[in-house]
Amino acid sequence: MTRTLYDLAAADGTRFSPYCWRVKLALAHKRLDYETVPWHFTEKAAIAASGQSKVPVLVDGARIVSDSQTIAAYLEQTYPNSPALFGDAQTQALTLFIKDWTETILHPAIAATVLGDIYRCLCPEDQPYFRETREAAFNRSIEDIDANRQQAEAHLYAMLKPLQKRLSAQTFIAGDSPSWADHLVFGALQWGKLVSATPLLAQDDSISIWMDKVLSTYNLQTV
């Protein structure tokens, strides 16, 4: 059986989606093989069978699953004998707070820093779509966002403080080994790292060290 993940790709093939990274880590965590199909923002028809228009989309035999959290829950339920992604009910509740922190604080802070870099990474057919949707969401032009990069970076570093502090004291967000909480936050930072024209974090930053450890835990390549 082939397991296929539709994975957002830049013009040079870089896979930068934070939501797709979560799922790739979850698949690695569950020790499940898969192939990826590079996908671009404007290729809505290719994933129409999922009933929605965004990646990640996982095709697992006859099942088509979208939305990273739904995919993670699907994997946990479908492959109960693989290593657990989630812990008990209390762990899951705390992890959902970390998910909300990632999506309401970290994602906007990273986007405000690298939105122009993402735009410039995209294949030409994706650029008008990206400009239109993101400029509407931010209510600012990409050029305006570019011009405010220094301020956005300072805000991002302020927002990263709790993560930086915690990862100076423990190896993974979930403790001695990574779990879904790590995958959620890693996706955000990996997205920023892969698209940013200049390094966002020093190599000896506790967050950089953690990112390398997440990848090496799953035998994934350090980018």
Place this chain on the structure above:
Amino acid sequence: MTRTLYDLAAADGTRFSPYCWRVKLALAHKRLDYETVPWHFTEKAAIAASGQSKVPVLVDGARIVSDSQTIAAYLEQTYPNSPALFGDAQTQALTLFIKDWTETILHPAIAATVLGDIYRCLCPEDQPYFRETREAAFNRSIEDIDANRQQAEAHLYAMLKPLQKRLSAQTFIAGDSPSWADHLVFGALQWGKLVSATPLLAQDDSISIWMDKVLSTYNLQTV
């Protein structure tokens, strides 16, 4: 045996310390009786036996314990038959991230909003100490901080987004019942609520509803 908690008090007796609130919730969670002694910033001599100069200080029979996290760990270890404050290792790791988020993001955002209100709440002998230490920490005068309250409030609301979102979806941060993660965050919000001259949150805000539920879970009075 008398169990005594040294508890920071304002001029009118209001107990507003975020760190003391954590411990009061932890004691209630463990179903342990205690008495509080109102304490003021300048009464360092009263807690000298703890070997440091800050509250909370818990005197439990012959044991004197300070620092809220150390007190929580002490209670968990000393009273293993009372309801657990912490969960398994993974839960504890995630809770420590929430602790760092509370202390590096939430506390500064609340302090920047209500620092002047705290100053005005204090008994006169505490005010010079508070002004000196806080103005040094913020590198601004209390009057300057007061003048920037509107901006500070806007920042605080932005920082509360993930909490607001999560508590719209689940009853407590730790899920169906509160635990140490809830106590850590509650302490911060209760501190802001008790000292602020104007309400920080609407009564129907998911955070306000959660705060009431935390108090009622432990049969503590809604303030």
